[in-house]
Amino acid sequence: MGSVSATPSTPTPPKPAVFSTRGQDAVNAGRTRKTWDIISDMWHAQTNPDGILSIGMAENSLMHETMLEYINANSRLSSEHLTYNNGSMGSRALRAAVAHFLNRHFHPRRRVEPAHVLMTNGCSSAIEHLSFAFCNPGEAVLLSRPYYSTFVADLTLRPEAVVVPVDMDGLDPLSPEVVVARYEKAAQAYEDRTGKAVRAVMLCNPHNPLGRCYPRATVDALLQLCQKRQMHLISDEIYALSVWKNTVDGGEENQAPFESLLSRDLTGLIDPHLVHVMWGMSKDFGANGLRVGAIISQSNEDFHVAQRCMSLYSFVSSMSDQITARILTDDAFTDAYIAANQAKLSASHAYLAGELNKHGIDYARGCHAGFFLWVNLGKKYRELHPEDKTEGPAFADMIFQKLMDQKVYVAHGTAYGSEIPGWYRLVFSHPLPWLEEAMARVLRAIN
Structure with a gap:
């Protein structure tokens, strides 16, 4: 019996990738x-x-309970809250309310105007906007250890920036004696290793997780470093008004008071267009669920122009917009x-x-x-x-x-x-x- 030749099998084509590289990164993170x-x-x-x-x-x-009682008694929606209202950067009423509140409590050297304020659906979106605007993929932001963990995802996951941790080797990360040398060392090492620029320093003041405020001398040293290297300084001040008296282990005489970057005279320290402050309702008003954050950038008009398109993806709900505007203009309540x-x-x-x-x-x-x-x-x-x-x-x-x-x-x-x-x-x-x-x-x- 003659042999029967086998029919060559057709190779199975490779499966197309289900996820992009970015998508797979999100899967891994998830x-x-x-x-x-x-x-x-x-x-x-x-x-x-x-x-x-x-x-x-x-x-x-x-x-x-105090916040819920106030919201339930003072929420008044109108037909404009069922529309796009004044656009995705926050309603005129909300931006004016935030400016009013910051002018009362953050003691800004230059009065905050509504045009300086970009509203976002929480400060995670605010951080992402800043990272996207100032960093190309692979460029870096400096973040000293220990740090708030979600800063990493906010800065990197979608903008594709890189967080460079700044090692402190057991030294106080808020101390002016250690800051500049360690931040500069981390920046230079990253740039030498990758050929990519370090674009920003990220601060959380008051500090999360250490629960203290940065001394003025430390902030000044960082401002000068950012000026020298033309890096942005981003100050997350979301715990600004959650400063209180420590009655257990004391040390008040050694505790730096909270000072907003908005309150500082930047003359001779840094170009003002490199300074950006964030605040929101999540912490000082215990309202994470409202999803209301703000970027205050007083000297960088192009950043605000860029957000005319980018802010579409961080549009604050009209209900949260109205509730927040009402709260922040009620001085007796706040x-x-x-x-x-x-x-x-x-x-x-x-x-x-x-x-x-x-x-x-x-x-x-x-x-x-x-x-x-x-x-x-x-x-x-x-x-x-x-x-x-x-x-x-x-x-x-x-x-x-x-x-x-x-x-x-x-x-x-x-x-x-x-x-x-x-x-x-x-x-x-x-x-x-x-x-x-x-x-x-x-x-x-x-x-």
């Missing part, structure tokens, strides 16, 4: 982002006692709210710091702003479990998992650029029952 899983299963003493108790997200619920909020933050800090002291858990002292403490759970764990020899990132991951096993969520220090594994950010801006349950779970986890 796999590690557990925040939304956590907030969909949040603890409640009555309705969800088995849920996850979060002291990791920077939300301030201490004044929610003055009373800010004072009450600061007093409650001080009391909540005193409780959490007191519990940490009682149980011998180390934390960064001298905090007087924001909602959080920078806490060394790793050191306490080592004391309790000297037999455990786990090191490095695996050590930090292990403690984090023990916390999650107890259904208490804290902010992972590694994501915040911690140079030493074992540090975490704990948020105290919650009512006492929430904090009591959280501390009980933290202690169970590390014990």
Whole structure:
């Protein structure tokens, strides 16, 4: 029988890529982002006692009832709020309200005008706009360790800029003695390695997660460095009015007061067109869900011109626009709210710091702003479990998992650029029952 020749098989064509490179980067980032899983299963003493108790997200619920009562009594929508109103950069009423509020509370050297203000749906969008406007793909922004973790995604995920962490090697990152040399070293090393420019320095003042304000000398040194290298200085001042009295570990005489960059005379320090300030409703007014942020750029008209098209993607809801404008023009309400909020933050800090002291858990002292403490759970764990020899990132991951096993969520220090594994950010801006349950779970986890 003659042989039968086989028909050659047709090669299977390769599958087309489902995602772009950017899309795949987002897929990879999304796999590690557990925040939304956590907030969909949040603890409640009555309705969800088995849920996850979060002291990791920077939300301030201490004044929610006061804010809700005001919003419900003062929300008045009209037909213009069902239209595009005055466009995607914020309504005239909202930009005027923000300018009015900043002129009262931030003590600007040059009066803030509505034309200086760009409104966005939260400060993450604001940061992304700045990164997109000033950085080409592969160009960099300097960010000192430790830092607010979401700055990285805001600056890089869609704009395709690069964050260059500035190592502090155990020195105080707010100290003027260490700042310039370390920022300049990080910038020069990146440019030498990649041939790409460093375009900006990103600050969070008051600092997240350290809960302190930058001294004037440090800010001046950074302004001069930015001028020398023609970098933008972006100051996120979203905790500006959440500054309060530390009654536990004191040190007020060594605490720098909050000074907005808007309040500074920039003459001889930096070209004003390189300076940009951000603020929003999320923190000082405990209203993350309103999604209202602002960029104040007083001397860079072209930036505002660019946002005529870019701001379409960060349009503030007309309802949030109206609510925020109403709040920020009511001076009696905002003055009373800010004072009450600061007093409650001080009391909540005193409780959490007191519990940490009682149980011998180390934390960064001298905090007087924001909602959080920078806490060394790793050191306490080592004391309790000297037999455990786990090191490095695996050590930090292990403690984090023990916390999650107890259904208490804290902010992972590694994501915040911690140079030493074992540090975490704990948020105290919650009512006492929430904090009591959280501390009980933290202690169970590390014990």
